[in-house]
Amino acid sequence: MDGILLLVEDSPDDAELTLRALRRNGFSNAVRVLRDGEEAVDYFRSPGESCDLVLLDIRLPKADGFEVLATIRDRSTADYIPVVILSTSAERRDILRAYAAGANGYVQKPLDYDRFQDLVGRIGRFWLGSNLLPSRRRIGGT
């Protein structure tokens, strides 16, 4: 499974544990880690930057996950990049808001790391391995 993964996560611990979960599930993909919402917004506003899957936290400094999502969906070349929310919140209002803003999936980060590893593996295998996108698999680019 190839493809570039973008992880938007402000907690260094969570980022490290997510990267480890990807490694242990056999993913050797390039992963770009962005530490706050503003970095993510800038990333998607720069022409030429793109990726194949976004794992997005909601509670982020500077700009929250909803703003990042809106930026992604606003950009015509990025509007179908799969975005899966990884959040601590299982609040209905957060879930509704995420889907309204164009999220493709919403997962509550489980506390149990066994379950988290399993979940990250399944998300990666589905979105990078099984899911088909409308045209070029890699979008954006120069």
Place this chain on the structure above:
Amino acid sequence: MPDHHPGSRPEESRRSWSDVLQGMQDEIAGLDPRYRVVAAALRELDAFSYSASHDLRAPLRGIDGFSLALLEEYGESLDETARGYIDRIRAATRRMAGLIDDLLALSRISRTRPVVEPVSLTGICVNLAAALRQREPDRDLRFEVAEAMEVVGDRGLLTIAIQNLLENAAKYTRHSEPAIIEIDLIPSEDGPGFQVLRVRDNGAGFDMRYQDQLFAPFRRLHSDAEFPGTGIGLATVQRVATVHGGRVWGIGAPGAGAEFFLALPAGGRDGVRESE
């Protein structure tokens, strides 16, 4: 005494119960300016517990994750005692997570605007009882659920309340053989607009001297070793009762079982009707 339950007034029967509650709250606020201050403080407290619950969970994920990483990557170079310590770190993490989840569930209830409709409590009780029996198949756990128990309320919130009442009864009857838990609906002393759900068990009971502590969050009458728990269950029931304009109380005696009562707006002819 004037008959003033909302269902008896046709113009009010067209309004949702939450609108009626809102109206009452506005009326109280008009009578006493202190009410606004209290309401604002309550909202702030709920926002705080929402945020605290989420922010408290994050470090716990780190503790569990790195403990497991240690075990998976360096487990072979650790002896059995060291691995046992890691297991205990993870178990303590899970207990803490349980507390936070309960706290979060509690704060969520207060922030819920109830969607009021006629609800069959019998159906809810039967399903919950089956799930509880399945969870502990080795116990002789008997539920006696009355037929046709109808009230009006928010189905989701009522399910949460009854689940807590039944789990509570199942827990405190674990030394009773057989454990018998009876659930029925009885008339209310609060007037015709209310009915009372009664959950009666033959379990450990409690001393009536401590009845005030029963519904306070995190207050427990038993040690964790005796009956494990977080002390949030009955506090949750009380929140659900309050949201519905009802109340909850309990009577019991040590070793002689407990009875819990949840007063709710009645269904049927005398009850509040939701027309939408």
